[in-house]
Amino acid sequence: MSGITDSFQEIKGVFRTFSTFFTTVISVAVLAFVLYPIVILLSASLRTTRDVAQNPIALPDPTNLQFDNYVQAWVEGGFGHYFMNSVIVVMITLAILLVICSLAAYGLVELDIPGSHLLVLSVILGFMVPAQALFIPNFALLNILDLLDTRAGLILTYTGFSIPFTFFLIYQSFNTLPAGFADAARVDGVSELTIFSRVYVPLTLPSIMAAAVVQFVLKWNEFLYALTFITTDEKRTIPAGLMQFNSFFTNEWNLYTAGIVIAVAPAIVIFYFFQNYFIEGITRNRVDVE
Amino acid sequence: MNARQVSNTVQEFAPEVNIPKPIKSILFITPLSVFYIPFLILPACMLIGMSLFSGSTFQNLEYVGLANYQYLFDRGTIWLALQNSLIYTIGHTVICVGGGLLVSLAIMRAYSFIQQYLRFLYMVPLAMMGVAVGFIWGYMYNPRSGAIPALIEMVRPDMFLNILGNPDLALLAIIIVGGWRGLGFYTTIWVIALLNVDERYYEAARLDGVGAWATFRHITLPLTKSIGMFLVLHSMIGSMKMFAYFWVLTQGGPARATEVLITYMYKLAFMQNALGRAAAVGVFLFLAVLVMTIGIERVFGLEPEYERGVQ
Numbered sequence: 001m002s003g004i005t006d007s008f009q010e011i012k013g014v015f016r017t018f019s020t021f022f023t024t025v026i027s028v029a030v031l032a033f034v035l036y037p038i039v040i041l042l043s044a045s046l047r048t049t050r051d052v053a054q055n056p057i058a059l060p061d062p063t064n065l066q067f068d069n070y071v072q073a074w075v076e077g078g079f080g081h082y083f084m085n086s087v088i089v090v091m092i093t094l095a096i097l098l099v100i101c102s103l104a105a106y107g108l109v110e111l112d113i114p115g116s117h118l119l120v121l122s123v124i125l126g127f128m129v130p131a132q133a134l135f136i137p138n139f140a141l142l143n144i145l146d147l148l149d150t151r152a153g154l155i156l157t158y159t160g161f162s163i164p165f166t167f168f169l170i171y172q173s174f175n176t177l178p179a180g181f182a183d184a185a186r187v188d189g190v191s192e193l194t195i196f197s198r199v200y201v202p203l204t205l206p207s208i209m210a211a212a213v214v215q216f217v218l219k220w221n222e223f224l225y226a227l228t229f230i231t232t233d234e235k236r237t238i239p240a241g242l243m244q245f246n247s248f249f250t251n252e253w254n255l256y257t258a259g260i261v262i263a264v265a266p267a268i269v270i271f272y273f274f275q276n277y278f279i280e281g282i283t284r285n286r287v288d289v290e
Numbered sequence: 291m292n293a294r295q296v297s298n299t300v301q302e303f304a305p306e307v308n309i310p311k312p313i314k315s316i317l318f319i320t321p322l323s324v325f326y327i328p329f330l331i332l333p334a335c336m337l338i339g340m341s342l343f344s345g346s347t348f349q350n351l352e353y354v355g356l357a358n359y360q361y362l363f364d365r366g367t368i369w370l371a372l373q374n375s376l377i378y379t380i381g382h383t384v385i386c387v388g389g390g391l392l393v394s395l396a397i398m399r400a401y402s403f404i405q406q407y408l409r410f411l412y413m414v415p416l417a418m419m420g421v422a423v424g425f426i427w428g429y430m431y432n433p434r435s436g437a438i439p440a441l442i443e444m445v446r447p448d449m450f451l452n453i454l455g456n457p458d459l460a461l462l463a464i465i466i467v468g469g470w471r472g473l474g475f476y477t478t479i480w481v482i483a484l485l486n487v488d489e490r491y492y493e494a495a496r497l498d499g500v501g502a503w504a505t506f507r508h509i510t511l512p513l514t515k516s517i518g519m520f521l522v523l524h525s526m527i528g529s530m531k532m533f534a535y536f537w538v539l540t541q542g543g544p545a546r547a548t549e550v551l552i553t554y555m556y557k558l559a560f561m562q563n564a565l566g567r568a569a570a571v572g573v574f575l576f577l578a579v580l581v582m583t584i585g586i587e588r589v590f591g592l593e594p595e596y597e598r599g600v601q
Contacts, residue, residue, distance in 0.1 A: 022396075023396055023397050023398070024397075026393065026396045026397055027393075027396075027397040027408065030393055030397075030412070030473065030474065030477065031408060031411060031412065031474075033470065033473075034411065034412060034414070034415060034470065034473065034474050035411060035414075036437075037426050037427065037430055037437075037470070038414065038415075038426075040426075040429070040430070040437060041426050041429075044429070053435075056429070056432070056435035056436065056437070057435075057436075057437045057440060096325070099321065100321040100322040100324075100325060101322060103318050103319070103321055103322065104318060104319045104321070104322035104323075106318055107315050107316075107317075107318025107319045108318075108319065111314070111315035111318065112315065113315045113316065113319065119319065122331075123322075123326065126326075126330050126331075126334075128576075128579070128580055128583070129330070129334050129576060130527070130530070130531050130575060130576065130579055131531075132531045132533060132552050132555075132572075132575060133337060133572040133573070133575045133576040133579075134330075134333045134334065134337060134572070135555075135572070136337065136340060136555070136559055136565055136568045136569045136572050137332075137333035137334070137336035137337045137340055137569065137572075138329070138333050139559070139565075140336060140340060140565065141328075141329075141332065141333055141336065156325070156328075156329055157329055159325050159329060160325055160326065160328070160329025160330040160333070161329070161330060163322065163325065163326050163330060164330075167322065192314060192315075192318075196318075217417055220419065221417075221418070221419035221420060221421075223419065223420055223421050223533060223534040223537075224533050224534075224552070224556075227537075228556075228559075228560065238419070239419050239420075239421045239534070242419075242421045242422060242425065243421060243538070253429065253435075256425070257429070260422045260425055260426065263419060263421075263422050264417070264418040264419060264422045267417045267418070267419065268414060268417045268418065270417075271410075271413070271414070271416075271417035272410055275409070275410055275413065278417075279478070279479065279482070282524070283479060283517070283520065
């Protein structure tokens with residue numbers, strides 16, 4: 001009797017090992033599909049122009065890695081200033097966004113503002129308007145304000161269309177805090193601004209971080225506005241610069257791939273350290289308005 | 291630290307200022323309004339307004355009523371662009387949401403390992419900017435030097451494939467690019483949603499002798515329906531708005547085979563200087579996204595929800 005049970009256990013064990021093996025194979029296959037183009041990209045960026053032209057998809061020679069490609073892309077390809085412009089535009093946009101959205105969220109959650117429901121609703125309705133649909137009127141608006149071809153124009157329009165997402169994430173998390181927190185402080189005569197900055201912001205920091213990480217990645221990668229609103233090369237941000245770069249180094253795939261690596265690296269690094277915030281930010285911010 | 295302690299410590303820093311409460315509360319929402327009204331509400335209104343005017347600069351604006359829309363419908367390119375956008379959207383959703391579900395069901399067991407080491411790698415493409423993704427795949431598809439034609443050549447040496455230059459293949463090629471970018475991310479979200487389902491439901495099903503398919507159909511699907519709807523919505527709306535790979539890879543060609551709403555809008559605005567017509571395409575895009583959102587909610591039959599999500 002025990003012999004039968006044993007062999008049954010054994011079969012079950014084999015089956016489990018097999019299915020673990022099988023699932024690992026699938027996960028590795030998906031991973032290979034995802035990583036293959038990235039490996040090719042990194043390889044090409046570390047080889048010489050001639051080498052890449054002869055065999056575009058070979059791995060680099062480990063004894064002769066061309067790190068010089070990155071230096072050339074940074075200096076001659078103009079990636080130095082594209083990079084700085086992106087840092088300036090994205091960081092200022094993020095700073096403005098987080099401050100105005102969290103202040104407003106506090107006002108709407110804690111203070112009795114007449115018609116606050118309508119305000120919340122109007123911000124949420126902003127979700128329904130894709131930034132891409134607004135790019136023609138934004139172009140006209142910046143033209144009227146004489147802000148075309150300025151980084152300020154890019155910052156203002158980025159801030160505008162990022163408000164609904166950022167506001168709503170912070171508003172939701174402020175809403176989950178018990179009202180007693182603020183009341184206790186208020187009884188003691190603490191000002192609203194202090195309650196906001198010393199109670200609300202610290203307690204909801206994970207949500208604010210989530211909003212910041214998602215917006216960093218989205219704004220770092222934004223292409224349509226960056227391509228059309230900026231025409232002077234010195235003011236271009238990375239996504240538009242990459243497009244420019246393409247026509248500059250037509251056949252030098254090694255420099256060109258090095259430029260791509262520089263362009264995507266910051267968002268990937270941020271994503272690596274804050275991936276849980278990113279997932280949280282994207283999935284929690286679900287607004288369904290009918 | 292509780293709230294009272296916090297308020298005691300912060301009291302010293304806070305000088306008492308007497309501002310009447312209504313004004314104080316309005317001060318909190320003013321900074322947001324300063325950006326929100328001119329850079330979101332105003333452009334949204336301008337979008338509709340501009341679609342009723344013609345003129346290439348702002349000096350020669352002329353009210354033309356619905357003539358811009360008339361033009362779009364007469365030319366018919368708008369329908370082609372809408373059709374391509376929808377094909378791309380459906381392809382992306384099938385690969386990323388459907389494929390992601392299958393992959394996630396398959397890799398649930400391997401997931402503790404993936405969770406530790408591979409999750410980040412799965413999601414890397416999503417963090418890459420669309421322009422870069424476009425260039426990487428342009429390199430992959432390059433007929434002379436790309437990896438994909440090289441792979442095809444191994445199987446069929448007689449075939450010379452210019453994939454992106456072929457009207458029958460170009461859109462499919464871009465759908466694969468989008469799938470590549472999203473698959474790992476959607477898989478990851480599905481796995482998180484599946485892991486979130488309470489183990490006791492499966493335990494109960496097992497005790498009752500419920501089969502694998504019935505368990506999936508009556509336990510897994512209903513309990514992950516809300517995240518499923520979110521993923522479908524995210525994928526579809528994201529696809530309708532995609533511009534970068536289309537612009538980098540084909541610019542809407544060959545022969546408009548990959549013309550989507552945004553490439554069409556871009557061309558009208560900056561190659562034909564027809565801002566009014568481009569704005570009309572923008573209105574079209576807005577309506578398409580709106581209809582899609584409402585439609586998906588109806589199909590999934592979910593009540594509006596604000597706070598449930600992946601924990």
